[in-house]
Amino acid sequence: MxxxxxxxxxxxxxxxxxxxxxxxxxxxxxxxxxxxxxxxxxxxxxxxxxxxxxxxxxxxxxxxxxxxxxxxxxxxxxxxxxxxxxxxxxxxxxxxxxxxxxxxxxxxxxxxxxxxxxxxxxxxxxxxxxxxxxxxxxxxxxxxxxxxxxxxxxxxPRFFGSNPGRISEGERKGFSPLVNEEDLGLQLINMLNKEQRKKAIFNEKAYNDIVSYNKPTAEKLAPEGILVGNLTNPQKKLLMDLIYEYASTIPAEQAMNRMSSIRNEEMDELLFAWAGATTLGKAHYYRIQGKTFLIEFDNSQNNANHIHSVWRDFDGDFGRDLLKEHYANHKHSH
Known part of the structure; x- marks a missing residue:
């Protein structure tokens, strides 16, 4: 990996x-x-x-x-x-x-x-x-x-997409910039037992795009899906591996800090939600929602070969939380 x-x-x-x-x-x-x-x-x-x-x-x-x-x-x-x-x-x-x-x-x-x-x-x-x-x-x-x-x-906000989702022919057949984000999601949903899947899969049909789209401020979505507390330890590890695929696009020290914060402060609130098919080649969507962040992944367009993925911070997009604290401290110091 x-x-x-x-x-x-x-x-x-x-x-x-x-x-x-x-x-x-x-x-x-x-x-x-x-x-x-x-x-x-x-x-x-x-x-x-x-x-x-x-x-x-x-x-x-x-x-x-x-x-x-x-x-x-x-x-x-x-x-x-x-x-x-x-x-x-x-x-x-x-x-x-x-x-x-x-x-x-x-x-x-x-x-x-x-x-x-x-x-x-x-x-x-x-x-x-x-x-x-x-x-x-x-x-x-x-x-x-x-x-x-x-x-x-x-x-x-940090958005990555891929069209085609995977190259279908030629020397680079099967290639995708977002292969791990897709494969780990599919691996996790298929690792769940029947009762877990009932909680995780909130819609039989996938969305046609990410729900947060390009809104300047990300809003918390409905609390759909399965809580991390209802996952086994191997499933929890796979979920964290999946989150890390997104976090690790930023410099290593910052990625480590963010993952540590998620583990220590919002593990109990993490929700993994799925919509659509659970096999490659058919339209599917998932999201991971925590207290502070939202990850969305969608592969529905172009016959399920066109990926959109995003990481949004509810308070931190465009540095809003950092700016609020900075200006408060600056005002206080003066």
Whole structure:
């Protein structure tokens, strides 16, 4: 399974994260022309800061500029920024999803609509001067938001999708950037006994998309599914392995901290809910909902070969909880 070397990564790269992000972000901003900077760099409190989507570029207007309008050096800096903001596996997933645009361009015959250079970068705030700033990387099936508040970073909302869900022919037949997220979910639902499945499966038909969609603020969904307390120890371990597939897209130290927080503070409230078929190739949906977060996975479109997945934090998307605490402390100190 991927990401099994987490402990080693923490030992080797214990401080890989926001400090490096700031340095690279400054270099990127300094590389921009005045015209580019006016489009990419916005005020931190701009109304568009919590806008996001995962549709192709021409279906939803993104902030900032696409890779297509950046120089070779600027594109390299964007990739460096992605590498420092994500884990190795998170960066790999990002580049694999972008590469699928070429597959779609070949199958659809429309390289303009399916353009791997139409992923947009934008920055809110001034990382050179401010301890509060955010940068985003967004396009078809990718929506990443990194909000830095002093010495902390929010990584949500975080959306990854895959079309095709799995490549059906050719040299890369069976490939998917989200293979573990799908396979572990299917493994878990099929590991449940008859009584457990009655609790876990709340609808025989899968949703056609993730329920939270692109709402600026994630709301708690109905408490459907099976509580972690009704799972056996092997089933609980598999559920945590599944959650980790999502958490481990961010730098190792942050992923470890988040997993520890989930284990210690909200295990008893975790719900695993399933809708649709329980076999690969037929439409299915699952979600994992805790006290602070929501994970959704859907594979229903295009004959169940088109994946959408997301991690949302109820209070923490776009760094809202970090900002609230930061401004409260700042007000108190003055």
């Amino acid at each position: 991927k990401k099994s070397i987490l402990t080693l990564l923490v030992a080797v790269f214990p401080f890989w994260g926001f400090s490096q992000d700031v340095t690279i972000a400054k270099r990127f901003i300094n590389s921009l022309s005045a015209e580019q900077k006016a489009t990419i760099v916005q005020d931190f409190n701009a109304d568009t800061r919590d806008d996001f989507h995962f549709l192709p570029w021409s279906s939803f207007e993104r902030q900032g500029l696409p890779l297509k309008e950046l120089s070779t050096n600027q594109k390299a800096l964007v990739h460096q920024l992605l590498q420092s903001s994500l884990s190795a596996s998170g960066y790999q997933q990002t580049t694999e999803i972008i590469a699928l645009e070429k597959v779609l361009a070949a199958s659809s015959g429309d390289p303009v609509y399916r353009d791997p250079e139409r992923y947009y970068v934008s920055i809110y705030g001034n990382p050179a001067q401010d301890d509060v700033w955010m940068w985003t990387f967004a396009g078809h099936h990718i929506s990443l938001h990194f909000t830095t508040v002093a010495d902390s970073v929010s990584y949500t």
